[in-house]
Amino acid sequence: MDFLVFQYPMITIQACLDGLLLGILFALIAYGMALQWGVMNIINIAQGDLVILGGYIAYFMYLYGIHPAWGVIVSPIIMYFVGIAIYKLVINKVVDRDLFISILATFGISILFMQLMNFAFGADVVLANSGYGTTMLFDNNVVLPNSKIFSAFISVVFAICLVVYMKRSKLGRAIRATAQNARAAKILGVDTEKVYAATFGINAALCGVAGALISITFTIHPYMGLPYTIRSFMIVIVAGLGNLPGVAMSGMGLGIFEEFADYILGTEFRIGSVFLLLVLILVYRRFKLSRKREYLK
Amino acid sequence: MNKNSWILYIGILVFGLVAPFIFPAFKVQLSILCVLIVLATTWNIQGGEMGYNTFGNILFYGLGMYLCASVQVGMFFPLAEWTESGGEKTFVHTPSQFFQGMAAGLVVAAVVPTIVAGLIGYAILGLRGHYFAICTLGLGVAAGEISGGIEIIGAGQGFTTPPFPNIGGLEARGEFFYFLSFGALVLTFIAVRAIYTTRFRLILNAIRDNEDKAEAMGIETMKYKITGWMISAFFCGLAGGIMGGLVGYIDSTDVAFDGREMGVFMVLMAILGGKGTLWGPIIGATLFHFFKEGFWTFFLGWQYVALGVLIVVIVIYFPEGLMGWLREKYPERFGEVIDEADRKAQVELK
Secondary structure (H helix, E strand, C coil), rough: CCCCCHHCHHHHHHHHHHHHHHHHHHHHHHHHHHHHHHHHCCCCCHHHHHHHHHHHHHHHHHHCCHHHHHHHHHHHHHHHHHHHHHHHHHHHCCCCHHHHHHHHHHHHHHHHHHHHHHHHHHCCCCCCEEEECEEEEECCEEEEEHHHHHHHHHHHHHHHHHHHHHHHHHHHHHHHHHCHHHHHHHHHCHHHHHHHHHHHHHHHHHHHHHHHHHHCCCEEECCHHHHHHHHHHHHHHHHHHCCCHHHHHHHHHHHHHHHHHHHHHHHHHHHHHHHHHHHHHHHHHHHHHHCCCCCCC | HHHHHHHHHEEEEEHHHHHHHHHHHHHHHHHHHHHHHHHHHHHHHHHHCCCCCCCCCHHHHHHHHHHHHHHHHCCCCHHHHHHHHHHCCCCCCCCEEEEHHHHHHHHHHHHHHHHHHHHHHHCCCCCCCCHHHHHHHHHHHHHHHHCCCCCCCHHCCCCEEECCCCEECCCCCCCCHHHHHHHHHHHHHHHHHHHHHHHHHHHHHHHHHCCCHHHHHHCCCHHHHHHHHHHHHHHHHHHHHHHHHHCCEHHHHHCCEEEEHHHHHHHHHHHHHHHCCHHHHHHHHHHHHHHHHHHHHHHHCCCHHHHHHHHHHHHHCCCCCHHHHHHHHHHHHHHCCHHHHHHHHHHHCC
């Protein structure tokens, strides 16, 4: 373990920029997580698997000769209907139940998806080559693939679109009302069942966008879903529900943390450090709250 | 304890003792069943009695597995060279070395996870509900990822446990591991049954039903939660140590810290049988093992699909499990007295 990071400032800049661009993607997934958590009070362990499924849609477009960047449009449309289907089959039965039931049920969905994707797409690590080239900064010392910049840009666009949609549209207002008080919303004529289905669909669509971007910038593999779930969960608990700037900030923070963990500890400990960070954050919050005799709710 | 239950216990004990000789082809399967029952029963102390649904008991299981194998090798040979050579090629355990190592290894495998549970318990058990569930899930996965990067216990290529010694041409490996795991099962059952008759169980149930009120009644809930977790950890570590020897090969994410299989299995088995009962996890584990072996044999490749569907179906349609269903159907068999007049009044109110 040599501290190369501190001796060569260029590596620090490289890691920071990589982490920032990566973190924006994480924030997009975490936004979907926060949305369904806030509205339906479920924690979706299959979040990461939805991301990977979205990635495979873009990858298949790439295989059939279409530029994978179009996956950003196609993948959310398909994933929206996948999300609605999952909601109709499973999620609507766990919405008003104990949270652990939803965790376990979505864990089941996650295992199911993993294996089905393994059958359908094979167990190889794949990526869709966008052919965007790279950008060199600081006398060619910092290398940024254009695909990463593209993916961060698209994530921001989608996030802004969603925020505006939530604020302006009728469905967005219904979703926000249901999140505040489902019963009151029902009394005032909101069809909460439809709102839940739409929320889960939007969440799946967001996962689809993120997945398509990940298939362009990084790699996808059927079993790589769980780390994405954990990352988005972590971002949401750090930022809090319904705090969008917070989600973006903590997403970028997590991205930078990961890049540095990668440089300092080595790539084999990257996923492990993400999970350890989750444990540490939860324990830290537990001690912070227990001083006031409170606990995480 | 009445006469019937004595007959039942003795019947099961006798069956357990003669089973490997009646079904010699299923010795390994029966041993795995014993380990599964131990895991489900100890998960039930946590998830069923205490209401702290954990995915993290796999941490103690995997820890026990690595510790037992490491002690067994490390007592007689240099550990690093053993893992580098892939195990049995360079060093051979004599029978007495094997058994001494196994005994010491099992003690370490049970004691160290208990201490670990005690140490991290104060930090982790302060979390509640789903935060606890996700945190323990993270712990299990992190342990798997990190142990996969440690060279001395084999890192990514795995750790071969010492092979069972050949004593005078007698092939007794299956019997040895069967009786070891059956012994662990009996020990667990006696311990858990004893615990369930004490005030300790009532306190755990109070924590499950309403922790704030339990605290307000003057119960030091943290102390009892940690104790409960340590009991779970003890038996999980023991089960892990036995399972390591039984499988013969330890891989960080596929065998030891296998959150996707064993970590979910223990939750599922306990829920299938019925959380919060003594017999529920035992019945659940037995049923689950039959189901699993059937699928793993006849539908190889589709087993995870079936597992995923099974989890969803059980969780959505049978959250109370088999024992819960029986209890609903025959409440008087569970010692619950139903006042007919009261029940009728309730129905009229509805």
